[in-house]
Amino acid sequence: MHKKRLIARLDIKNSFVIKGIHLEGLRKIGEPNAMALEYYNQGIDELIFMDAVAAYYDRNSLFHIIEAACRDVFVPITVGGGIRTLEDIRQALKSGADKVAINTQAIANPSFIKEAAQTFGSQCIVASIVAKLSTPGHWEAYTYNGREPTGRDALEWAKELEDLGAGEIMLTSLDQEGTKKGYDITLYEAFRPTLSIPLIACGGAGRHEHLTQLSDAVDVDALSVASLFHYGLAGIAETKEVLAASGIEVRR
Amino acid sequence: MSIVVIDYGLGNTKSVVNALKNQGAEPLLSNEPEVIAGAEGVILPGVGAFPHGMNQLRRFDLVDPLIRYAQSGRPLLGICLGMQMLLSRGLEFVLTPGLGLIAGEVVPLASEQGLYGRIPHVEWSPLIRPTAEKWDDTILHNIDSKTEAYFVHSFIANPAEEKTILASTPYQGIAFCSAIREGNIYGCQFHPEKSGLEGLKILENFLKIAKGAKE
Numbered sequence: 001m002h003k004k005r006l007i008a009r010l011d012i013k014n015s016f017v018i019k020g021i022h023l024e025g026l027r028k029i030g031e032p033n034a035m036a037l038e039y040y041n042q043g044i045d046e047l048i049f050m051d052a053v054a055a056y057y058d059r060n061s062l063f064h065i066i067e068a069a070c071r072d073v074f075v076p077i078t079v080g081g082g083i084r085t086l087e088d089i090r091q092a093l094k095s096g097a098d099k100v101a102i103n104t105q106a107i108a109n110p111s112f113i114k115e116a117a118q119t120f121g122s123q124c125i126v127a128s129i130v131a132k133l134s135t136p137g138h139w140e141a142y143t144y145n146g147r148e149p150t151g152r153d154a155l156e157w158a159k160e161l162e163d164l165g166a167g168e169i170m171l172t173s174l175d176q177e178g179t180k181k182g183y184d185i186t187l188y189e190a191f192r193p194t195l196s197i198p199l200i201a202c203g204g205a206g207r208h209e210h211l212t213q214l215s216d217a218v219d220v221d222a223l224s225v226a227s228l229f230h231y232g233l234a235g236i237a238e239t240k241e242v243l244a245a246s247g248i249e250v251r252r
Numbered sequence: 253m254s255i256v257v258i259d260y261g262l263g264n265t266k267s268v269v270n271a272l273k274n275q276g277a278e279p280l281l282s283n284e285p286e287v288i289a290g291a292e293g294v295i296l297p298g299v300g301a302f303p304h305g306m307n308q309l310r311r312f313d314l315v316d317p318l319i320r321y322a323q324s325g326r327p328l329l330g331i332c333l334g335m336q337m338l339l340s341r342g343l344e345f346v347l348t349p350g351l352g353l354i355a356g357e358v359v360p361l362a363s364e365q366g367l368y369g370r371i372p373h374v375e376w377s378p379l380i381r382p383t384a385e386k387w388d389d390t391i392l393h394n395i396d397s398k399t400e401a402y403f404v405h406s407f408i409a410n411p412a413e414e415k416t417i418l419a420s421t422p423y424q425g426i427a428f429c430s431a432i433r434e435g436n437i438y439g440c441q442f443h444p445e446k447s448g449l450e451g452l453k454i455l456e457n458f459l460k461i462a463k464g465a466k467e
Contacts, residue, residue, distance in 0.1 A: 096266040121300030123404040198374045251376040251400045
């Protein structure tokens with residue numbers, strides 16, 4: 001039995017944690033380092049920092065935030081948004097990140113994933129896919145933080161990313177993201193059997209049942225949560241208790 | 253007290269340094285043989301592939317200084333790839349000699365059914381104590397058996413002698429060596445610097461051992 005990881009995702013714009021619906025209509029939630037420390041103290045398993053607008057500006061502006069966060073936070077940290085070169089990855093790791101999440105640049109140049117995995121090891125390369133339902137049972141991959149359709153079938157793309165050497169897949173449902181209406185279970189059901197690397201589910205968690213429903217239906221490796229924690233709808237320890245009570249193994 | 257974190261262009265040295273600072277140490281990041289020779293505790297971090305790691309150690313002329321340091325009796329801790337490189341050889345991509353400080357080899361992590369499980373192993377998993385006293389006065393002193401630590405790896409250490417296994421961890425029907433010890437030489441397959449408060453306690457234990465070795 002796998003222990004499921006519970007991840008808090010912090011989307012950041014102009015040094016503030018923000019949250020939108022379908023990755024649009026962003027509003028300010030709080031200060032990233034204060035929130036990261038709070039989640040760490042509450043027992044989060046991992047943190048993801050995403051620069052919400054970096055893909056448009058060809059750069060990631062989170063390195064100084066990561067540098068501060070990892071002085072006090074001793075769980076794995078992933079940083080994403082605007083990661084385009086090996087030098088960007090080097091800088092992210094130097095700032096204290098353990099992994100980088102890559103989406104837009106992977107679509108633009110798939111061999112970047114291979115190069116990155118060979119240079120830094122697969123364990124530090126999280127391939128990020130933002131998927132939107134196109135026709136029943138089919139999802140299209142989006143880039144630029146969910147703004148640009150790519151015409152690529154997300155499932156085929158996921159398989160290719162695994163073959164290129166990605167260490168994990170973070171799969172965000174654009175349809176569910178920010179809605180607090182639950183994870184897109186059919187999405188993860190479709191992807192799980194084709195992947196042997198860890199799969200992180202992202203987008204839609206608004207209540208505890210959403211986490212248990214997905215976990216009961218699909219063997220995802222990690223649950224990424226934003227709204228549920230950001231809006232104070234649930235605490236982390238409490239969430240883990242609910243998961244454990246329904247038979248889902250988590251770190252206590 | 254001079255604690256040295258080996259800087260050889262690989263790994264999350266920043267996180268290791270931060271965690272040691274959190275425990276009151278003032279670690280030096282270094283690849284200078286003289287600094288290593290004078291250290292009271294040395295940590296060899298590392299992530300990535302075995303051949304690349306050994307290449308980097310050779311590139312920085314660190315193989316002999318590390319072996320000489322290990323022979324001094326002062327504590328050495330390898331983390332993740334740093335632990336794997338303590339062994340005789342690695343079988344990742346091509347057969348590559350390791351530092352040879354602990355007999356054994358580094359092999360792919362396979363499930364009971366073979367190589368078809370969920371790989372890499374990215375998870376918080378329990379550290380199991382082999383016998384009641386095994387952890388006394390080691391880096392796992394006062395850690396409870398089944399304490400969970402953060403792992404991220406696709407290969408495992410397979411030590412030649414069972415007595416060097418300090419902790420084991422179950423995964424997909426097998427149990428692998430998750431911490432190793434031979435005298436003053438320690439290794440963790442997991443990341444103590446990323447394993448929350450319990451991980452910090454393991455690093456604190458290492459610092460105490462370094463201090464004890466000095467006195």
